[in-house]
Amino acid sequence: MPAISKREQIISHALTLFYQHGFNATGIDKIIKDAGVSKKTLYNHFHSKDELILATLRKRDELFRNNLMRETERLGHTPRERLSTLFDAVHAWFNEATFSGCMFINASAEFSELENPNHLVCAEHKRLVRDYIKSLAQQANASDPEELANQLNLIIEGAIVNAHVEGNKDAAKRAKVMGEVFINMAMKD
Amino acid sequence: MPAISKREQIISHALTLFYQHGFNATGIDKIIKDAGVSKKTLYNHFHSKDELILATLRKRDELFRNNLMRETERLGHTPRERLSTLFDAVHAWFNEATFSGCMFINASAEFSELENPNHLVCAEHKRLVRDYIKSLAQQANASDPEELANQLNLIIEGAIVNAHVEGNKDAAKRAKVMGEVFINMAMKD
DNA sequence: GACCAAGGAAACCGATCTGTCTACACTTGA
DNA sequence: TCAAGTGTAGACAGATCGGTTTCCTTGGTC
Numbered sequence: 446m447p448a449i450s451k452r453e454q455i456i457s458h459a460l461t462l463f464y465q466h467g468f469n470a471t472g473i474d475k476i477i478k479d480a481g482v483s484k485k486t487l488y489n490h491f492h493s494k495d496e497l498i499l500a501t502l503r504k505r506d507e508l509f510r511n512n513l514m515r516e517t518e519r520l521g522h523t524p525r526e527r528l529s530t531l532f533d534a535v536h537a538w539f540n541e542a543t544f545s546g547c548m549f550i551n552a553s554a555e556f557s558e559l560e561n562p563n564h565l566v567c568a569e570h571k572r573l574v575r576d577y578i579k580s581l582a583q584q585a586n587a588s589d590p591e592e593l594a595n596q597l598n599l600i601i602e603g604a605i606v607n608a609h610v611e612g613n614k615d616a617a618k619r620a621k622v623m624g625e626v627f628i629n630m631a632m633k634d
Numbered sequence: 635m636p637a638i639s640k641r642e643q644i645i646s647h648a649l650t651l652f653y654q655h656g657f658n659a660t661g662i663d664k665i666i667k668d669a670g671v672s673k674k675t676l677y678n679h680f681h682s683k684d685e686l687i688l689a690t691l692r693k694r695d696e697l698f699r700n701n702l703m704r705e706t707e708r709l710g711h712t713p714r715e716r717l718s719t720l721f722d723a724v725h726a727w728f729n730e731a732t733f734s735g736c737m738f739i740n741a742s743a744e745f746s747e748l749e750n751p752n753h754l755v756c757a758e759h760k761r762l763v764r765d766y767i768k769s770l771a772q773q774a775n776a777s778d779p780e781e782l783a784n785q786l787n788l789i790i791e792g793a794i795v796n797a798h799v800e801g802n803k804d805a806a807k808r809a810k811v812m813g814e815v816f817i818n819m820a821m822k823d
Numbered sequence: 824g825a826c827c828a829a830g831g832a833a834a835c836c837g838a839t840c841t842g843t844c845t846a847c848a849c850t851t852g853a
Numbered sequence: 854t855c856a857a858g859t860g861t862a863g864a865c866a867g868a869t870c871g872g873t874t875t876c877c878t879t880g881g882t883c
Contacts, residue, residue, distance in 0.1 A: 451860080467744050469658035473841060483861045484842080494841065551743035553799045555656050557734045568800045596812060599805070603792030610742045611757045616788070623785055626815060640830080662871060672831045673872080683871065824883105831878075839870065849860075 452490045455480045459501045464548050468498055468555050468563075498552075498563055505548050506570045513538075514577060524584035528597065528628050529621065531578065535601055536617035539608040546609030550602075574598065587631040596627045641679045644669045648690045653737050657687055657744050657752075687741075687752055694737050695759045702727075703766060713773035717786065717817050718810065720767065724790055725806035728797040735798030739791075763787065776820040785816045 449457075458480035462471045473494055477484050491497040513534055521530030538544060545551070549567035556563040575598045582590035582597075604620035607613045638646075647669035651660045662683055666673050680686040702723055710719030727733065734740070738756035745752040764787045771779035771786075793809035796802045 465746065467658065467746065469656065470744065472839070474839080483863085485844085485862090486860060488842070489859080545746045546743060547795075550739065550795055550799060551746075554735060554740035554743035555659065557654065557656065557740075557798075559801045564799075571796075571799050595808060599792035599796055599808065599812065600788065601792070602795035603788035603790070606739055606791035606795060607760075607788055609746075610739060610753075610760055612748045619784060619788065623788065623816070626819075627812070630815075661869070663869080672833090674832090674874090675830055677872070678829075826883085827881090829879085829881105832876090834873105834875080836873075837871100840868075842866085844865075845863095847861085849858100851856100851858085853854100853856090 451482055451486055455482060455487055455490060455497070456501055456504050459497055460505060461543075463498065463501055464505075464545055464551075465543070468552065495563070499566060502549070502552060502563060502566045502570075506566065506573065509548075509570075510573060510577065513574070517581075524581050524586075525628075525632070527581050528578075528585055528587075528593075529625065531581070531597065532601070532604075532617050532621035532624055535604065535620070539604075539617055540614055544608070547602075547605045550605065550609075571598075582631070585632070587628075589631060593627060593631040597624050600624050600627075640671055640675055644671060644676055644679060644686070645690055645693050648686055649694060650732075652687065652690055653694075653734055653740075654732070657741065684752070688755060691738070691741060691752060691755045691759075695755065695762065698737075698759075699762060699766065702763070706770075713770050713775075714817075714821070716770050717767075717774055717776075717782075718814065720770070720786065721790070721793075721806050721810035721813055724793065724809070728793075728806055729803055733797070736791075736794045739794065739798075760787075771820070774817075774821070776817075778820060782816060782820040786813050789813050789816075 455476065459471075459476050462476055462479065473484065473487065476497075477487050480487075487497070491500065513531075516534035516537060517527050517531045520533050521527035549570045553564055553567045556567075558564060559568070575594050578597050579590050579594035582593040587593045600620045600623050604616040607616035607619075644665065648660075648665050651665055651668060662673065662676065665686075666676050669676075676686070680689065702720075705723035705726060706716050706720045709722050710716035738759045742753055742756045745756075747753060748757070764783050767786050768779050768783035771782040776782045789809045789812050793805040796805035796808075
């Protein structure tokens, strides 16, 4: 058993390539070349490119949410603070050198039918992120945690679009100010 | 001179195909088949697929903004009202049968480098939409029209993502409620 | 009637796509 | 020692990609 399994190796490189160049634009040959595996090995682990895409999206969901939660909780110590530092974590993400938008928004663009399995994973990811925000809102005793989560999530989505389409690296700062408005509204009553 | 020029005919069909299936996933052969023109004709009017994509995005920008402005102004009669009916126009868009997200967000996903000409047109489109909102905010005597436009725009972007990725047809309703908060804040002082 | 630009149909080009297959090397456990 | 499993390298298949070219028709215009 190698230190990193071939499967993980393939997913890891596919992740980078799909994220930077898109799904349709990234060929299998490029993936196996970067990952340093043979085509046979890839097709031993994944029956098709689509299956690889699915596995890649699932991996990205895991990595992304873990990172978001870790950063949010590292920067803020009370639930109330964390509703705010959520935006700081997002800000840090926007300013990573490899930032290329939200992989799930990007995937939804290429697999636009809602029933498409790849698209479904994207919707699921968005739901899970919102669930996390909701749990923070609940711990902070917001008046309507679900609605606050929906609002903050929507603001973050808007900031992501702003950051990616227009290259606005400060999109999260405005989003934070806007978010505070709703956080305060949900706290005072 | 035909009623509809071949050029417009090609752009029109390319628009539908690119919007529904994406840019990389849509082949030239499919476009010429749908448009009912020969490949020769297409390459007489456009030197490359990329040039066609660029022309298609420009056309979409024109059509989209005209429609957004028309609907917004049909539904609201004062500038203040129109800041609000903007969201109703967006709501109607989300509920069109062919809704498939924002074509410019989608294009930015496939052409992710900011310097890519196709991506630049997307950024320009977003700027123009924001300029329109800003002009409404100015007419409504908002305290900081530019900032209000940035805020409402960000909320709309978030709603678009919500509507497309998760298929939430009511995303614009929440966005409207959220938008009103900032509109009221910018009006009272 | 002569000319010409525009378009249509389709062959063709080289490249690339996803996916399959063969041949061979290496490790590991029985 | 041998069999099985896993890997590599890479040829190959068949389709499709963007794009070029050839040949032919059509519809004006002088």
